[in-house]
Amino acid sequence: MNGGRAIILNRIREALRNNPAPRPHTSHSQTEASAHQNGHAQREWLPKVGTTLPEQIDLFAKISEGLKTEFHRVPTAESAREVLAKLAAESGWKKIATHSHHDTDLLLEGFSLPIVRTEKGYAIDDIESCDAGVTGCEVLVAQTGGIMVSVQSAGGRALSVLPPHHVVIARTSQMVPDLTAAFDHVKRKYGKSFPSFMGFITGPSRTGDIERILVLGAHGPKRLTVLLVD
Amino acid sequence: MRISLFVPCFVDQLYPNVAWSVVRVLEGLGHEVVFPESQSCCGQPPFNSGYWDEARSAARVTMKAFRDAEVVVGPSGSCVTMIKVFYPDLFKGEPDELEARELAAKTHEFSSFLVNVLGVTDVGAKFDGKVTFHDGCHGLRELGIKSEPRTLLSHVKGLELVEMAEAETCCGFGGTFAVKYAPISTAMDEVKCASILETGAGTVVSNDSSCLMQIRGMLEKEGSAIRSLHLAEILASK
Amino acid sequence: MATQAADFQSLSRRYTADKPFRAFIQKALSGYYRKRDENKANFQDWQGARDLAAETKYEAVNHLDKYLLEFEEKITARGAKVFWAPNAEAARDYILKVARENNVRSIIKSKTMTSEEIHLNDALEKQGFGVFESDLGEYIVQLRKEAPFHLVFPAMHLTRGQISDLFQKELGSEATDEPEKLTMIAREVMRRKYCEADMGISGTNFAVAETGMISITENEGNARLTTSLPKIHVALLGIEKVLPRLEDLSLFLPMLATAGAGQTMTCYNTMYAGPRQPGEPDGPEQMHVVLLDNRRTELLADAEQRDALGCIRCGACLNVCPIFKNVGGYSYGTTYGGPIGSVITPHLRGLKDWKHLSAASSLCGACTEACPVKIDLHHHLLQNRRNGAKAAPNAVEKFTFGGFSVMMGRPGLYRLAVGLGRIFQPLQGLVNGTILDPLKAWTGSRRFPKLAQKSFHEQWKKERGGKR
Numbered sequence: 001m002n003g004g005r006a007i008i009l010n011r012i013r014e015a016l017r018n019n020p021a022p023r024p025h026t027s028h029s030q031t032e033a034s035a036h037q038n039g040h041a042q043r044e045w046l047p048k049v050g051t052t053l054p055e056q057i058d059l060f061a062k063i064s065e066g067l068k069t070e071f072h073r074v075p076t077a078e079s080a081r082e083v084l085a086k087l088a089a090e091s092g093w094k095k096i097a098t099h100s101h102h103d104t105d106l107l108l109e110g111f112s113l114p115i116v117r118t119e120k121g122y123a124i125d126d127i128e129s130c131d132a133g134v135t136g137c138e139v140l141v142a143q144t145g146g147i148m149v150s151v152q153s154a155g156g157r158a159l160s161v162l163p164p165h166h167v168v169i170a171r172t173s174q175m176v177p178d179l180t181a182a183f184d185h186v187k188r189k190y191g192k193s194f195p196s197f198m199g200f201i202t203g204p205s206r207t208g209d210i211e212r213i214l215v216l217g218a219h220g221p222k223r224l225t226v227l228l229v230d
Numbered sequence: 231m232r233i234s235l236f237v238p239c240f241v242d243q244l245y246p247n248v249a250w251s252v253v254r255v256l257e258g259l260g261h262e263v264v265f266p267e268s269q270s271c272c273g274q275p276p277f278n279s280g281y282w283d284e285a286r287s288a289a290r291v292t293m294k295a296f297r298d299a300e301v302v303v304g305p306s307g308s309c310v311t312m313i314k315v316f317y318p319d320l321f322k323g324e325p326d327e328l329e330a331r332e333l334a335a336k337t338h339e340f341s342s343f344l345v346n347v348l349g350v351t352d353v354g355a356k357f358d359g360k361v362t363f364h365d366g367c368h369g370l371r372e373l374g375i376k377s378e379p380r381t382l383l384s385h386v387k388g389l390e391l392v393e394m395a396e397a398e399t400c401c402g403f404g405g406t407f408a409v410k411y412a413p414i415s416t417a418m419d420e421v422k423c424a425s426i427l428e429t430g431a432g433t434v435v436s437n438d439s440s441c442l443m444q445i446r447g448m449l450e451k452e453g454s455a456i457r458s459l460h461l462a463e464i465l466a467s468k
Numbered sequence: 469m470a471t472q473a474a475d476f477q478s479l480s481r482r483y484t485a486d487k488p489f490r491a492f493i494q495k496a497l498s499g500y501y502r503k504r505d506e507n508k509a510n511f512q513d514w515q516g517a518r519d520l521a522a523e524t525k526y527e528a529v530n531h532l533d534k535y536l537l538e539f540e541e542k543i544t545a546r547g548a549k550v551f552w553a554p555n556a557e558a559a560r561d562y563i564l565k566v567a568r569e570n571n572v573r574s575i576i577k578s579k580t581m582t583s584e585e586i587h588l589n590d591a592l593e594k595q596g597f598g599v600f601e602s603d604l605g606e607y608i609v610q611l612r613k614e615a616p617f618h619l620v621f622p623a624m625h626l627t628r629g630q631i632s633d634l635f636q637k638e639l640g641s642e643a644t645d646e647p648e649k650l651t652m653i654a655r656e657v658m659r660r661k662y663c664e665a666d667m668g669i670s671g672t673n674f675a676v677a678e679t680g681m682i683s684i685t686e687n688e689g690n691a692r693l694t695t696s697l698p699k700i701h702v703a704l705l706g707i708e709k710v711l712p713r714l715e716d717l718s719l720f721l722p723m724l725a726t727a728g729a730g731q732t733m734t735c736y737n738t739m740y741a742g743p744r745q746p747g748e749p750d751g752p753e754q755m756h757v758v759l760l761d762n763r764r765t766e767l768l769a770d771a772e773q774r775d776a777l778g779c780i781r782c783g784a785c786l787n788v789c790p791i792f793k794n795v796g797g798y799s800y801g802t803t804y805g806g807p808i809g810s811v812i813t814p815h816l817r818g819l820k821d822w823k824h825l826s827a828a829s830s831l832c833g834a835c836t837e838a839c840p841v842k843i844d845l846h847h848h849l850l851q852n853r854r855n856g857a858k859a860a861p862n863a864v865e866k867f868t869f870g871g872f873s874v875m876m877g878r879p880g881l882y883r884l885a886v887g888l889g890r891i892f893q894p895l896q897g898l899v900n901g902t903i904l905d906p907l908k909a910w911t912g913s914r915r916f917p918k919l920a921q922k923s924f925h926e927q928w929k930k931e932r933g934g935k936r
Contacts, residue, residue, distance in 0.1 A: 004554030008707065008761045011554075012533045015769035024526055024775065024842050026519035042719040045517035047510040047732075063732065099749070118749045124663045124697055144722070144733040156749040157696035161689050161736075162662075179718035187679075187714065194679060196546065196745045196755075197696075199738030200721070205689040206735055209605035209623050210631055210647040212496045218604055218651055219658055220689020220736065237924050239876075243886060244917045246924035265928050270876040276869035278831070278850070280857030284866075287873035371833035400790045404830025409909040411477075411828050416913040417484040417794040418830070421494075447914030 040180050049143045049177040056142035056175050057228070063145025067203030068216060070225040077106045080169060080227045084134075087167070087225065088113060093131040097122075097163055099155025103136040107169045107227070118155040124162075133163035133221070137170050138198070139185050140228070143178035146202030147226065150186070151195035160201065166221040168201075171229050231261045231348075234296055236304030236313075236337065238439065239271040245439050251466035252305050252340055255353050258466075269295035272312040277320065278405045286320060293317075293326065293333055301347070302337040305462045307369020307438045310339040315372045339369055341437050341461055345378040352385035355465045360390045362431035363461075364422070364445065365398050366438030379437055379461050386464060396425035403444040419448045426456060433457045435464055472801055473824035479799040480828070489625070490794055496624050497787055503730030504784075510732070511722075521723055522842035524716050525778030528677075528708075532768065532777075535677040535710045536759065542680020546742030548755040556586035559760050563588065563669070563702055566756055567597055570700055572666040576658075578684070578691035579603040580671025581619060581781060582704045582760060585803045585816075588669070600661045602690035604654050611638045617797035619804070620728050620783035625796060658690065668694035668752070672705035673780065674720060675757075678713045681739040682757065685724055692736055701743065701752040707759050708768075708777035714739075720780065727840040728782035767815040773848045776811050778841040785835035785845060791828060800825060807835035811848040814856070823856035890919050 050056050057073070064071050074080045084107060088096075097116040098104045108115065116126050127133070135154035137147040147168055154160045160168075176182050179200075186198060205220030216222050233256055237249045253263050273288035292313070296302050304310045314334045321330035344350045361383065369375040383391050402408065402418025409415075422445060426434050432455075436442050439460055446458035483489060508514045528535055540550045553559035567575065575597050583589065589610075592599050601610040605622035609615065611634055616622035623631070628645050635641045641653045670691050674683040682703050684691045695701050711720065717737075725731040744751030767777055786792045786806030797805045802813050802822070810825035826849040835845040857866070875881045896916075899905045907916050922930070 004558055004761070005552040007554045008552045008759070008765065009533050009537075011761065011765035012536075012707075012768060015765050016530065016532070019769065019771045021526070021530060021771040021774040024519070024522035026523060026842075040715065040718075041520055042517070042715075045511060045513045045520060046719065046722060048512055121749050128659065128663055146733055151745075151748050151751070157692070157751050161692045161696065179721065180715055183715045183718055193745075194546075194681070194741045196742045196748060196751050197738065197740055199692075199736060200733065201736060202733040203735050205687070207604050207651060207688050208729075209603075209608070209621065210626075210628055210650055212499055212621070212624065213647045215648045215651040217655065218688035218690070219602065219655055219662075219693055242924045243889075243919055246920050246922070246927055249924040250927070265932070267925060267929065268879065270879070270882055271872075273873070273876075276872060278853070279827075279865055279869065280850075280853030280855070281861075281866060281869040282854050282857075284869040284873040288876040291877050367830070367832035367834075371837055398834075400830050400832035400834070402790070402830055404832070407828070407830045409907075411480065412909040412912065413481045413484040414791055414794055414828065415830070417490065418790045419914065421790070421794070443917060444914065447910070447916065450915040451913065 043178070043180060046178065047143055053172065053175060056177055057172065060140055060142045060145050060175065064203065064226065067145055069145065069203050070223065071228070072225070073228050075230050077229060080107055080229050081109065083227060084111070084167065091131065091165065095130050096132045096134055097127050097130040097159055098134040099159060101136045101153070101155070103169045103171070104134055108134065118159050124158070127158060127162050130163045132165040132167055133159045134167045134169065135160050137168050137174065139174050139176045139182050140170055140226070141179060141182050141200065142175060144200065144202050146200045148182050148186070148198065148200050150198035157197045161220045164217065164221055165223040165225070166201070167225045167227065169227050169229070232300050233261050233263050234299035234302045235263055235265045236269065236296070236302050236309070237265070238304060238306045238309040240443070241305065241439050244443065245460065248305050248439055248460040248462050251460065251462035252303065254466040255462065256303070258353065259348065259350060266295040266299070272309045274309060274312040275405060277312065277316060282320060286324070289317060289320060289330070290326070293329055296333055297329070299336065302333070303340055303343045304337065305340040305437065305439070305460060307339050307366040307373060307375060308440055310337055311368040311372040313337045339373055339375060339437065341378040341382055342373065342375050345381055351381050353382065353465050355467055356387040357464050357467050358388035359433055360392055360429070360431040361433045361435050361464070362392050362394045362426055362429045363397060364394070364401060364426075364434055364436040364441055366436055366441045367400050369437050370398060375437065379435075382461070382465060383435070389464070392429045392431055394425040394429045396422060399425070401441045401444045403440045405440075408444060415444070419444055423448050423452070427454070431456070433459055435459050435461055437461045470821050470824070472821050475801050476799055476824055476828060479801065480795040483796045483799055484794050489796070492627070493625065493793055493796060497793065500730045500787060504726060507726040507730060507732055517719065517723060518840055518842050521719055521840055522775070522778065524711065524719065525841045526775065528710055528712055529768070529774060529777045532707065532710065535712055536707060538677040539675050539680055539710055542677070543742055543757060546680065546745060548742045548757055550757045550759060553758055553760045553762070556760075556762050559586050559704065559758050559762070560588055560591045562758060564591065564595055566700065566702060567592070567667060570666065570754070572597060572700065574598045574600070574661070574665045575667045575669060576600050576602050576661050576665035576694050576698060577606075578668070578670045578686065578694040579606050579622075580669070580704055581616070581803060582671055582706055583669065584616060585762065586760065600658070600665070602658050602661065602694055604651060604688060607654055607658070608634065615798070618783060618786060619781055619806070662693040662697050665698045667700040667702065668698040669702045669704065670694055672703050672709055673724065674717060675705055675710045676714050676717065676739070677710055679741065681714070681741045683717055683737065683739050685721065685734050685737050687729070687735040689736055692738055695740060695752065696750060699752055700754045700756070701740070702756045702758060703740070704758045704760065706764055707761055708764055708779075723840045724780055724782050727784035727838065763816045767812060770815065772851055773811065773815070775843050776808065776848060778843055779808050780841060782840060784838040784840060788834040788838045790830070790832065790834070807845045807849070808843070811843075811845055811852065814852050819852070819856055820860050823852055823860070826852035826856065886919070886923060893919050
């Protein structure tokens with residue numbers, strides 16, 4: 001059942017027993033850095049993030065737009081609905097998919113096109129034939145210009161990756177400075193019962209596999225829209 | 231200062247003028263230069279091929295030659311690396327490990343010695359022309375030498391320094407690699423020479439004669455008029 | 469010469485002679501250099517980040533059993549099955565068993581070099597399972613029946629024209645020279661495969677011990693689809709991929725993206741903590757994690773080179789290696805090429821047969837400089853040479869170097885040898901470049917310098933005679 005578990009563990013223990021490896025040559029004192037950053041040593045070296053919310057939102061906007069994410073800052077849920085309606089009309093959507101969630105429910109109030117929902121399970125082909133998938137998110141990450149999704153915040157695993165256009169509805173209160181903060185957030189929120197899927201989405205799907213030339217929409221969504229409501 | 235000159239074996243046999251240039255510059259700065267004649271080879275060829283016992287035998291000759299030296303200076307990033315970086319590894323656990331470490335500590339590459347030890351950046355040299363500098367890999371990555379040659383060249387009257395795109399890319403010498411894997415070595419040499427040509431420089435300069443042998447070898451074969459000179463030769467020219 | 473060494477010589481000869489090919493590879497990498505440098509500059513301190521990454525991997529690798537056990541405990545608690553495969557055969561057999569027991573017919577794969585290492589596709593296809601590579605680059609080389617050219621960019625050696633021809637031939641699609649159109653062709657083909665596959669096989673970039681998760685880094689979204697729709701997920705990873713804590717990812721994800729692809733973050737970085745949990749709307753019913761040893765523990769036992777197990781497979785060392793850039797990925801003849809491949813292959817596949825990869829290097833050190841986790845790559849090549857010379861010394865070399873060091877220790881002998889050299893040099897001049905030329909390997913492409921009339925030793929003695 002466990003295959004070579006005992007074999008491998010024995011090999012590892014034998015390999016490490018009384019056989020120390022030289023420590024890496026490092027020029028920085030990590031203990032100092034670590035203590036300084038509440039145990040988050042990496043914050044000393046990773047790209048800087050502004051400390052205020054407006055700075056973080058600006059950074060997020062700048063980076064995400066550079067990645068070809070369509071970023072819309074809107075003052076109210078109503079204005080978010082208007083942007084979505086315009087998007088649907090311009091893109092010629094026929095059918096969209098979503099999940100039940102406070103933010104998506106609010107966004108899709110009065111939405112006229114057919115909606116497929118994922119939270120009670122779904123047929124793959126029903127989602128596959130949708131023009132867009134609308135989800136919430138866990139947090140937005142200023143440092144990377146990306147969002148974090150999970151089963152609960154994005155209606156499962158496929159909703160945010162299978163339809164060709166992914167629309168995310170988020171609130172400014174969900175902005176966190178960096179990846180470290182994003183991980184702190186999920187640890188606090190889920191404790192020991194992590195969802196089976198969570199992750200970062202940083203721009204529309206892309207590939208450089210053909211002559212290193214950038215092409216969007218390789219397999220995942222070709223378009224990513226983030227609606228950020230105050 | 232009493233400076234003991236370390237002359238790598240191929241400088242000794244192929245490019246003695248490089249060694250004389252070092253002597254002229256150091257004596258010109260008012261120092262005494264001595265040459266321990268019992269030195270031969272730092273042991274890098276057998277070391278690089280994995281024959282460390284044989285490398286130790288050759289290295290011991292070098293250690294003995296410089297036993298009483300105050301400070302040792304050599305015009306080669308790769309051979310100085312052998313002493314400074316690899317002698318401690320080579321002699322780890324050996325009875326003469328301490329002596330190896332001591333020699334490592336007191337040995338310096340020529341440009342690094344001038345700038346970092348003597349604090350000299352202008353040796354009063356004069357050389358007219360456009361020059362591009364090739365960073366020998368050992369000097370660059372093992373000894374951290376990057377700015378020193380450029381600082382020295384910037385004070386040479388009449389000299390215009392231009393950087394080539396592939397300054398830090400290996401020329402392809404690599405010791406026995408150059409013959410064991412000649413097609414790859416040649417390909418790397420081609421990349422380097424193309425980058426030199428692109429700069430429009432009339433002279434390519436390096437602090438490693440082995441690199442210069444590789445680069446000059448191809449430039450001459452291609453009939454190029456571009457000269458290849460060691461940094462010491464530039465610094466010794468008036 | 470061992471066949472592998474001879475193969476390397478002939479392949480590298482062929483590829484280095486192909487100047488357009490070399491120029492193409494160089495061009496393909498030039499955009500990466502620029503973006504990599506931009507992203508490195510965004511770090512407050514890239515060198516500090518490398519130090520921390522090196523220390524984190526040191527901790528993980530030197531306590532490998534502890535972290536693997538923690539990982540296993542956490543992920544099995546959520547219903548995943550963990551299989552420990554001591555070798556390639558055990559890993560293949562397990563995956564085949566899972567496929568058979570679950571009546572799997574069609575398998576979709578996302579990019580995993582580890583599956584290349586164990587020749588998984590071959591084994592699955594021989595047993596009648598349809599296997600589809602979903603990563604665009606992998607899909608392309610799969611259609612061409614070739615191995616991946618590069619750790620991270622499998623098809624970087626192909627032109628769009630070649631890819632268009634390939635799709636025309638294999639998929640019946642229209643000819644096109646637009647990368648966008650070619651990508652969309654592949655996208656359409658793959659969409660059906662994701663929806664129909666019974667099993668998805670993925671790799672793993674990092675296995676987080678603290679929370680029992682596997683993390684997958686990608687740009688296309690094919691790994692996400694591979695692990696969302698099929699009812700079985702098999703994740704394959706080398707045992708060394710483990711990281712201690714979840715927050716370590718906040719360092720490693722950006723560093724992997726920067727070093728590997730010149731990006732701030734890749735498009736998708738996803739953590740999987742098990743199969744579908746109660747109440748979740750989708751996801752695989754089964755998750756199998758296959759932990760592969762396959763001689764990694766032998767590398768672990770070599771304390772001098774143990775840091776090579778910290779490799780995050782970013783490919784940065786390949787991208788800066790002048791040997792790789794001139795000989796290409798296929799010359800290496802083994803799954804892992806470039807500097808990291810040259811370092812680890814002797815450990816994973818045998819020193820005698822693979823030490824030549826460590827010799828085929830000028831030891832420039834660009835790889836070590838580029839490595840985000842500070843593996844001492846070029847020094848390990850030297851160590852492999854030393855180990856190789858001890859285990860299987862080349863008689864001619866040993867004799868030559870033996871003679872060399874004797875000669876260097878005896879000034880009289882040294883002068884004699886040099887004197888002879890001076891006598892014979894004109895003779896070499898006569899046969900220069902011909903089949904009789906002993907220096908032909910050099911003189912084929914470069915002029916060999918003349919020995920000086922008098923060595924520096926002799927000149928010094930003459931001019932400064934008496935002075936020591």
